[in-house]
Amino acid sequence: MTNIKKVSELAGVSTATVSRTLKSPGLVTEKTRDKVMKAVKEAGYRPNWLATSVKTGKSNSIVVLVPNLVNPFFMRIIEGIEQAAQERGYSVLLGDTQGKSQRENEYASMVLTNRADGLIQLDHSFPFSDNDAELAETIPMVSVCERIANRKYPFIELDNYAASRALAHHLISYGHSRFGIIAGQIESQIYRDRLAGIKSVLHEEGIAFDDSMLVGGSYRIETGVEGARQLAGREQPPTAVICFNDDIAIGALHEFKRLGLTVPGDISVTGFDNVRVSAYMDPPLTTIDQPAYEMGRRAFEVLLQMISRQPLNRTREILPFTLVERQSSGPAKS
Amino acid sequence: MTNIKKVSELAGVSTATVSRTLKSPGLVTEKTRDKVMKAVKEAGYRPNWLATSVKTGKSNSIVVLVPNLVNPFFMRIIEGIEQAAQERGYSVLLGDTQGKSQRENEYASMVLTNRADGLIQLDHSFPFSDNDAELAETIPMVSVCERIANRKYPFIELDNYAASRALAHHLISYGHSRFGIIAGQIESQIYRDRLAGIKSVLHEEGIAFDDSMLVGGSYRIETGVEGARQLAGREQPPTAVICFNDDIAIGALHEFKRLGLTVPGDISVTGFDNVRVSAYMDPPLTTIDQPAYEMGRRAFEVLLQMISRQPLNRTREILPFTLVERQSSGPAKS
DNA sequence: CTGTTAGCGCATTCAT
DNA sequence: ATGAATGCGCTAACAG
Numbered sequence: 137m138t139n140i141k142k143v144s145e146l147a148g149v150s151t152a153t154v155s156r157t158l159k160s161p162g163l164v165t166e167k168t169r170d171k172v173m174k175a176v177k178e179a180g181y182r183p184n185w186l187a188t189s190v191k192t193g194k195s196n197s198i199v200v201l202v203p204n205l206v207n208p209f210f211m212r213i214i215e216g217i218e219q220a221a222q223e224r225g226y227s228v229l230l231g232d233t234q235g236k237s238q239r240e241n242e243y244a245s246m247v248l249t250n251r252a253d254g255l256i257q258l259d260h261s262f263p264f265s266d267n268d269a270e271l272a273e274t275i276p277m278v279s280v281c282e283r284i285a286n287r288k289y290p291f292i293e294l295d296n297y298a299a300s301r302a303l304a305h306h307l308i309s310y311g312h313s314r315f316g317i318i319a320g321q322i323e324s325q326i327y328r329d330r331l332a333g334i335k336s337v338l339h340e341e342g343i344a345f346d347d348s349m350l351v352g353g354s355y356r357i358e359t360g361v362e363g364a365r366q367l368a369g370r371e372q373p374p375t376a377v378i379c380f381n382d383d384i385a386i387g388a389l390h391e392f393k394r395l396g397l398t399v400p401g402d403i404s405v406t407g408f409d410n411v412r413v414s415a416y417m418d419p420p421l422t423t424i425d426q427p428a429y430e431m432g433r434r435a436f437e438v439l440l441q442m443i444s445r446q447p448l449n450r451t452r453e454i455l456p457f458t459l460v461e462r463q464s465s466g467p468a469k470s
Numbered sequence: 471m472t473n474i475k476k477v478s479e480l481a482g483v484s485t486a487t488v489s490r491t492l493k494s495p496g497l498v499t500e501k502t503r504d505k506v507m508k509a510v511k512e513a514g515y516r517p518n519w520l521a522t523s524v525k526t527g528k529s530n531s532i533v534v535l536v537p538n539l540v541n542p543f544f545m546r547i548i549e550g551i552e553q554a555a556q557e558r559g560y561s562v563l564l565g566d567t568q569g570k571s572q573r574e575n576e577y578a579s580m581v582l583t584n585r586a587d588g589l590i591q592l593d594h595s596f597p598f599s600d601n602d603a604e605l606a607e608t609i610p611m612v613s614v615c616e617r618i619a620n621r622k623y624p625f626i627e628l629d630n631y632a633a634s635r636a637l638a639h640h641l642i643s644y645g646h647s648r649f650g651i652i653a654g655q656i657e658s659q660i661y662r663d664r665l666a667g668i669k670s671v672l673h674e675e676g677i678a679f680d681d682s683m684l685v686g687g688s689y690r691i692e693t694g695v696e697g698a699r700q701l702a703g704r705e706q707p708p709t710a711v712i713c714f715n716d717d718i719a720i721g722a723l724h725e726f727k728r729l730g731l732t733v734p735g736d737i738s739v740t741g742f743d744n745v746r747v748s749a750y751m752d753p754p755l756t757t758i759d760q761p762a763y764e765m766g767r768r769a770f771e772v773l774l775q776m777i778s779r780q781p782l783n784r785t786r787e788i789l790p791f792t793l794v795e796r797q798s799s800g801p802a803k804s
Numbered sequence: 805c806t807g808t809t810a811g812c813g814c815a816t817t818c819a820t
Numbered sequence: 821a822t823g824a825a826t827g828c829g830c831t832a833a834c835a836g
Contacts, residue, residue, distance in 0.1 A: 137527070137828095137829090139828090139829055140829065140830060140831095141829080149806075149807085150806070150807045150808075151807090151829090151830075151831090152806075152807065152809095152831075152832085153805090153807075153828095154830095155830065155831060155832090156805095156806085156831090159831080161805090163805070164805070164806080165805065165806090167805080168805080169678060173732045180605050181827085182579070182582045182583045182602070183583060183830075184524070184583065184584045184828090184829050184830070185580070185583040186520060186523045186524040186527075186529060186584050186585070186828090186829080186830095187524050187652050187812090187828070187829035187830040187831090188811065188829080188830060188831075189520045189524075189830095190520040190521050190523075190524045190812055190814090190828090190829085190830080191811090191812055191829085191832085192830095192831080193471070193520075193811085193812075193813095193833050195520060197563070200564075204549075204744065205545040205549045205552070206542050206545050206546060206549065206550055208540050208542060210538060211539040211540050211545060212539075214539055214564070214566075215538075215539045215540065215566060218539070218564060218566045219566070220575070222566075222576075226596070227563050227564075227565075227580070227585075228563065229531070229561050229562065229563060229564075230548070230552060230557075230561075230563075230564040231561075231563045232536075232548075232552045232553070239556070242556075245516070246519070246561070248516045249517060249518065249519040250518045250519050250521075250813095251515045251519040251520070251561075255760040262815060270514070271514050273518070297827055312659070312819080340836085350486075357746060357747070357750060383747075386750050388746060389749060389750075390752070393752065400563050405524065412540065412691060413554050413691070413717075413720055413747055416691060416721060416724040417725075417752075418724070418751075418752045447787070454832095457533040471811095471814090472810060472813090473813055473814085474809085474813065474815095475813080475814095483823085484822065484823045484824075485814075485815090485821075485823090486814095486815075486822070486823060486824080486825095487812090487821085487822060487823075488814095488818080489814065489815055489816085490815090490816095490822085491821090493815080497821075498821070498822085499821060499822090502821080502822080517814075518812090518813050518814070520812090520813080520814095521812070521813035521814045521815090521828090522813080522814060522815080523814095524812090524813085524814080524828055524829065524830085525813085525814055525815050525816085525827085525828055526814095526815080527829095562835095584829095658825075699834090805836100806835100806836085807834105807835085807836085808833105808834085808835080808836095809832100809833085809834080809835095810831100810832090810833085810834100811830100812829105812830090812832105813828105813834100814827100815826100815828090815830090815832095816825100816826085816827090816828105817824105817825085817826080817827100817828090818823100818824090818825085818826100819822100819823085819824080819825095819831090820821100820822085820823080820824100820825090
């Protein structure tokens, strides 16, 4: 281990001078700077980041909690977080929770032990254990996409209510009146907002919605397959199905076609997220584009403000969506 | 900041006893243990991880370098890494390099500054800057999927040669003899191995391969679209196209269909990786399944051995593939 | 501008 | 079994 002492001896200066040369070169003479830099090179010295951090009390790391890594939508958000973090000299500790609270607890506790300075949660749950809950009151935490249940942490999310309203209007304008919904995770604000948005439009338009047309319960492709099978099996199948993410829509699309239905001829299918492959489905998916990358960036910016103890000008950011109309939605079968 | 000193005063013992109680409870009387634990609770004390690490000289973190986050195949590998790491008490610093060497350099240097104990590289490049190169000689590093160019680091990869041979045999058995290839990243061992595998079979079977039938150059969907357009535009289009990952295959599939060709009727298309959506394409994709999760796990295990300075029994692991036959490949058009 | 000194929070000798 | 003392590697306050 080549440490600052060795370098100072090699350069014939004090350790403080070495430290200064590296952190604030302006404070030392050019002559000593050269001496020190030469010694640094010669010794192959790199400052021990752990020691620096223990002094300053800051880890310059954040934890990102994500329910799973295989959802490209999450990854796009993390890409934004990571990019923003890197620009500000922070690094990202990845916490794949698999939705398990025990894993959430373990990762969340890293903020309590100075291993990380803050936390971004992509799920809707409060990630700390009951034991840690009170300690966690004041720690910097932000949620993105979701909002943390029953807690007052800042969040960045899509205008899910408006987005699902737009989707409903889009489909109604095509003449649809029998709707099916394949939802994702049920216990979440997203679920409530999207459902409320759809229902509000249907209500305004005087269209009835039968709750048995609401199926699903997770954001997986298989949920789409299963949901499609259930909906198609009804005596009066829907003519339009709103899926709560693109994976579900991909599964549903596949299953409807397998059952001999045409999309959008017999049935329209829409998604959420606009993941890359959705444009290459057959037919290409009508979906809601979320500015995932930007949401990730914003989440980090807000978190950084909390870490720096700067006041937040606003505690919630609702980002705009874009309805991407492709060929999986079309006129209702007459 | 509530530190060990405060707890020791609260419990009426020395800081050493507090430390022992937490790390090796066996060395302490039950009575004092109770006292200490009570004080810990009361003070809401959590050991400062930074301080612990600076003492032990170990960060219990590793850096994972990944060219991009949106490729579900990479994410599956990282899932494996993360899982294995978490089981051993390690955490994962995510380094999204976007293929840029500057970013690789920055992340790689974390291992030199004690911010991380080791490094897993998912790309093929040597991630250290020229400056850091000699310091990096002895650091624990492993590559997975790829192997690091011109360096002797351990790697975990697929038997790409055999896999592409299997693919070639599969297609030849369907009567194909005009092949197209849409490759991914060119400067890589994967490229060389897969290409060599295919060519070896064609050679054995006495089938000529025209190098103009080799297109592509990156692992993106758009590469598949573009490659398909090029291949379909030839006077003698191929009847079978081997794509070097599923994203490329998805793009190619889409484009061939858009051009009015049927798959596999007019043209067979195959991929690599077996990402989840590939089974839900229309038609479902014939592809090579890679044990991505397991590869990630193995990569971490090997890295941990290097970190622990244990001798490696082997320096390379070639994992087996599975040819997943679906409906995107079929008999050659006669 | 540079050196001396004193910690950061913790773990680990070495005594007792 | 416990406490006192030392040091991990570095930075910052204070002198000079």
